[in-house]
């Protein structure tokens with residue numbers, strides 16, 4: 001077994017979903033369970049890494065022995081990631097980050113008025129793309145280390161273009177080193193206990209396929225990461 005292949009390495013994993021508040025009782029959220037990210041944090045820890053889990057909203061408990069930093073919004077996630085990646089070897093961005101947030105937070109619950117046929121229109125603004133901003137910071141050398149930056153992408157095809165082709169385009173656009181492409185379907189991805197992914201690399205055209213339990217997929221990813229670190 002390779003129980004020490006990440007010995008001495010520091011790994012930051014983000015997991016779970018963000019929540020973007022609208023008023024004191026409402027938010028924009030997503031269906032991320034956090035299961036895959038937690039499985040990756042566990043696999044990295046088993047491989048001997050010093051692991052920090054930046055945890056959004058999750059349906060599962062974080063693994064014991066891992067440092068936890070809890071966040072709620074995308075902006076909090078961005079701040080936490082930039083603070084935690086200092087002296088880190090590997091960043092794995094498994095969190096489901098809301099692309100948009102309500103433009104305005106209402107201090108009081110938005111009321112519905114009886115007899116008023118109008119519904120409120122909620123204006124959204126874009127959240128920062130955290131993965132992209134980390135890649136840019138590495139390019140500009142405003143952050144140290146980070147030998148490997150790993151992104152995730154939940155993709156479907158569109159009838160013409162396959163999920164993997166979308167993944168290849170995203171890998172280039174985001175500029176990360178590895179992209180774990182998750183084909184989204186009823187038995188795969190969000191909330192389920194099994195997963196099937198293709199891992200794309202900016203350094204080689206070889207594609208690594210991994211499937212099974214989320215722990216199996218996590219172990220395959222960690223093995224690949226350990227191999228890549230050796231080649232760097």
Ligand code: C5P
Nearest residue numbers: 093094095097128129130131151152153
């Ligand atoms: O563009 P897309 O949302 O498919 O990209 C997914 C990848 O980008 C994931 O690794 C996710 O954690 C990251 N992401 C991010 N900031 C966003 C949206 C996504 O870091 N605002």
